[in-house]
Amino acid sequence: MIELSGISKTYAKSAVKAVDDLSLSIRDGEIFGFLGPNGAGKTTTIKVFTGVLRADKGTALIDGIDIAASPIEAKRRIGYVTDNPELFSRLKAAEYLNFVSDVYDVDTATRQARVTEYATLFGIRDALGGSIGSFSHGMKQKLLVTASLLSDPQNWVLDEPMVGLDPKAAFALKELMRARAAAGKTVFFSTHVMEVAEKLCDRLAIINKGRIVFIGSLTELKALQGSDNSLESLFLELVDEPAEEGV
Numbered sequence: 038m039i040e041l042s043g044i045s046k047t048y049a050k051s052a053v054k055a056v057d058d059l060s061l062s063i064r065d066g067e068i069f070g071f072l073g074p075n076g077a078g079k080t081t082t083i084k085v086f087t088g089v090l091r092a093d094k095g096t097a098l099i100d101g102i103d104i105a106a107s108p109i110e111a112k113r114r115i116g117y118v119t120d121n122p123e124l125f126s127r128l129k130a131a132e133y134l135n136f137v138s139d140v141y142d143v144d145t146a147t148r149q150a151r152v153t154e155y156a157t158l159f160g161i162r163d164a165l166g167g168s169i170g171s172f173s174h175g176m177k178q179k180l181l182v183t184a185s186l187l188s189d190p191q192n193w194v195l196d197e198p199m200v201g202l203d204p205k206a207a208f209a210l211k212e213l214m215r216a217r218a219a220a221g222k223t224v225f226f227s228t229h230v231m232e233v234a235e236k237l238c239d240r241l242a243i244i245n246k247g248r249i250v251f252i253g254s255l256t257e258l259k260a261l262q263g264s265d266n267s268l269e270s271l272f273l274e275l276v277d278e279p280a281e282e283g284v
C-alpha cells in the first residue's frame with residue numbers, strides 16, 4: 038500500500054514545482070498505472086516515495102510507514118526499478134544481485150532460488166558471470182527487474198519498465214505484474230505505452246505539470262469524458278496536447 042498526501046517538490050534553482058500538492062492512494066492487490074507527458078513529474082513523484090528524493094511538503098507512507106521518518110524500514114517494503122538502468126558497470130551481474138540480496142538480508146537459499154527464477158524468465162541467466170558494463174540496455178533493464186524482486190517486496194515500483202525490453206520479456210514482465218497483484222501485492226508503474234496501461238491497470242492516474250488531472254479506472258475515465266474513446270485520445274484530451282499532424 039502506498040499513500041501519498043500533499044506531496045510537493047521543487048528542484049533547486051528551478052522556478053516551477055516538479056510535483057505540486059499530489060495525493061494518491063494505491064491499495065494492496067492493485068496494478069496502478071502512472072501516465073503523463075514528458076516532464077510531468079512522474080519520476081520525481083516516484084523518487085520521493087521510494088526515498089531517493091525528499092519532498093518539500095507532504096507525506097509518503099509505505100504500508101503505513103513514513104519514508105522520510107523511517108527510510109530503511111519503508112525501503113525494505115519496496116522493490117524499485119529506476120528509469121535509468123546505469124548500474125555499477127564494473128561489477129559482474131551476479132555480484133550485483135548478491136550485493137542487493139545482502140542489503141535486503143535475503144538468505145542464500147532464497148536468493149539463489151529467486152535469481153534462478155527471474156534470470157531464467159528474462160533470459161539473462163547465462164550472462165550473470167559477465168560485467169554489467171558489457172550488458173545491452175535491455176539486459177541491464179532485466180537485471181534491474183530481477184534485482185528488484187529478490188526481496189519479494191510488498192510494493193513493486195517500476196518507472197517506465199517496458200522501455201528497451203524485447204516482446205518476450207515485456208510479456209513476462211506483464212504476467213509477473215498480474216501475478217503479484219493477484220497475490221495481494223501492490224504494483225505501481227509509470228508508462229507512455231497506452232496499450233499497456235489500458236490492458237494492465239486496475240486504476241490509473243494522469244499527471245500534468247506536477248498535478249494530478251485524473252485518478253480512477255479506465256471505465257471511470259471514459260464515463261467522465263463522456264466518450265468511448267481509446268485511452269490515448271482521452272489522455273490527449275486531458276493533458277491538452279492535441280496530436281500534431283504533418284510535423
Ligand SMILES: Nc1ncnc2c1ncn2[C@@H]1O[C@H](COP(=O)(O)OP(=O)(O)OP(=O)(O)O)[C@@H](O)[C@H]1O
Binds near residue numbers: 049055077078081
Ligand atoms: N534533477 C533535476 N534537476 C532539476 N529539474 C529536474 C530534475 N529532474 C527533473 N526535473 C524537472 O522536474 C520536472 C518533472 O520531471 P520528471 O523527470 O519527474 O518528469 P517525468 O514525468 O518522469 O518525465 P518523462 O516522461 O520524460 O520521464 C521537469 O520539469 C524536469 O525538468
Ligand SMILES: [Mg+2]
Binds near residue numbers: 079080081120196
Ligand atoms: Mg520519468
